Amino acid sequence: MFGIKLAGFALSSFIVTLFILPKIKNMLIEAGFVRPNFRREEIPMGVGLVFFLSVLVVTAAGRGLGFMDERAYAFLFAVGAMGFLGLIDDVFGTRHASGLKGHFKKLIFERELTTGALKALAGGIIALALSVGMAEGTGVSKWASILLNALIMAFSTNAINLLDLRPGRAAxxxxxxxAFIIAAGAGTPELLYLAVVAGSLLAYLPLDLKATAMMGDTGSNMLGMTVGFTAAFVLPAPLKTGYFIFLILFHLLTEKYSLTGIIEKNRVLTYIDMIGRK
Structure with a gap:
């Protein structure tokens, strides 16, 4: 029964996105908000805005009809706030620094606030606020849980952002x-949020794979926060700890090596990376 509900929310979001996606894309083109893709072709940027609009409609309906509890409001705040920070980076960001290390070097040693550093700092505060709101228990265990959940949300957001260098990779x-979170937390109500975003993403995905639109940090931030938010609620303690360790290792790896270079040297990763791409 719960599987039917998941599919229903995903399908609803898919349909809403199909309806509004062309309008969002044309709006961005008319506004001149285009950027060169990896092939140096000018395409609309920040099309990931469609995720929030679709999620807003479907989640509001789900809450109004009683299918979602009060946490739906926290979820909307989470994806909306992170999407807004991503939009700031899409509009005003430069490539003068890259990676968390590069952005914080600029901030600490050159006293220059980059949009990347702003996104990391504000995103961390958002993740911490959400974690405090969802915390249970008392004493040290409560604060350890708050810290772990906040770090999972923040690093999940940045991880998906780091993937968004080639068509379809972040998606x-x-x-x-x-898939991992759904398998680990089967039947957990918070999976509905994951389904709503997944449905919207699947409707948008063909444009991304064809490199005719970019979700931008606007979109990748929302995808990453959705992963982190649901992982924090859904994963049992051992899996949550393991997932956090994976995130740390992933960030250490991408700070030292080119992610694209790593993918290109691995046959399996290259195959996955090229699925659906033109």
């Missing part, structure tokens, strides 16, 4: 993470 990362 595939999200879908793989979503």
């Amino acid at each position: 595939k990362g999200f879908l793989l993470a979503a």
Whole structure:
């Protein structure tokens, strides 16, 4: 029964996205909000805005009809706030620094606040606020849980953002993470949030795979926060700890090596990376 509910929410979001996606894409083109893709072709940027609009409609309906509890409001705040920070980076961001290390070097040693550093700092505060709101228990265990959940949300957001360098890569990362979380937390109500975003993403995905639109940090931030938010609620303690360790290792690896280079040197990763791409 719960599986039918998940599918229903995903399908609803898919349909809403199909309806509004062309309008969002045309709006961005008319506004001149285009950027060169990895092939240097000018395409609309920040099309990931469609995720929030679809999620807003479907989640509001789900809450109004009693299918979602009060946590739906926290979820909407989470994806909306992170999407807004991503939009700031899409509009005002430069490539003068890259990676968390690069952005914080600029901030600490050159006293320059980059949009990347702003996104990391504000995103961390958002994740911490959400974690405090969802915390249970008392004493040290409560604060350890708050810290772990906040770090999972923050690092999940950045992880999906790091993947968004080639068509479809961030989307595939999200879908793989979503499959893991759904398998680990079968029947958990918070999975509905994951389903809503997944449905919207699947409707948008063909444009991303064809490199005719970019979700931008606007979209990748929302995907990453959705993964982190649901992982924090859904995963049992051992899996949550293991997932956090994976996130730390992933960030250490991508700070030292090129993610694209790693993928290109691995046959399996290259195959996954190229699925659906033109």
